[in-house]
Amino acid sequence: MPSDGPQWLFLGGLVAALGLLHWSRRSFWIFSVLVLPGTFAHETCHLLLGLLLNGKPARFDLVPRREGRGWAMGSVSFSHLTWYNAFFIGMAPLLMLPAAYGLVRWRLGSQPVFGWQEALAIYGIANLVYASLPSWQDCKLAARSPVGWLLLAGGMAWAWHWYQSHPGGGGVQGRRGEIELRRRPTLQAGISAPPAAAPSRRGSCA
Numbered sequence: 001m002p003s004d005g006p007q008w009l010f011l012g013g014l015v016a017a018l019g020l021l022h023w024s025r026r027s028f029w030i031f032s033v034l035v036l037p038g039t040f041a042h043e044t045c046h047l048l049l050g051l052l053l054n055g056k057p058a059r060f061d062l063v064p065r066r067e068g069r070g071w072a073m074g075s076v077s078f079s080h081l082t083w084y085n086a087f088f089i090g091m092a093p094l095l096m097l098p099a100a101y102g103l104v105r106w107r108l109g110s111q112p113v114f115g116w117q118e119a120l121a122i123y124g125i126a127n128l129v130y131a132s133l134p135s136w137q138d139c140k141l142a143a144r145s146p147v148g149w150l151l152l153a154g155g156m157a158w159a160w161h162w163y164q165s166h167p168g169g170g171g172v173q174g175r176r177g178e179i180e181l182r183r184r185p186t187l188q189a190g191i192s193a194p195p196a197a198a199p200s201r202r203g204s205c206a
Contacts, residue, residue, distance in 0.1 A: 049092040090148075
């Protein structure tokens with residue numbers, strides 16, 4: 001967590017830069033220029049994963065063009081998309097998120113002093129974060145691979161198992177039971193409360 005003013009100002013500047021990038025979508029050409037570094041990083045992630053996973057990249061394009069009702073800032077074409085590489089190639093831009101996080105930690109750790117260097121760092125990190133989200137076309141490409149659905153199912157199964165096995169799982173009902181049992185003898189002054197089973201801390205949801 002940031003501990004002093006310059007660090008908070010750096011994070012505030014990053015949030016403002018992200019807002020500026022989003023606001024600039026009102027003007028296509030201003031937006032396309034401002035996000036050009038992020039577009040290059042986005043498409044490069046596709047390209048590198050395609051080379052690594054035998055996707056056989058056929059075309060790398062950074063020229064904005066209209067697609068339906070929207071615009072495409074850039075694209076990478078592949079000639080060998082299969083069940084095992086389509087998901088990872090489509091989701092490749094997500095790799096920019098840990099890179100952006102590492103850069104933020106690095107700048108905060110160096111005690112930022114505001115100037116053109118910090119402004120450039122904020123602009124670059126904002127581009128990485130903004131461009132890290134896969135496009136709709138990327139998502140459609142990733143959905144063609146069963147790997148993504150298997151990972152999603154595995155993640156949901158793990159989350160459900162963690163929730164059931166975690167000591168806090170179902171704890172709301174357990175705590176309510178404890179409170180009710182603790183209050184009952186005081187509300188029934190002079191009357192012994194009937195025995196009740198101790199509430200379980202590990203509940204299950206129906």
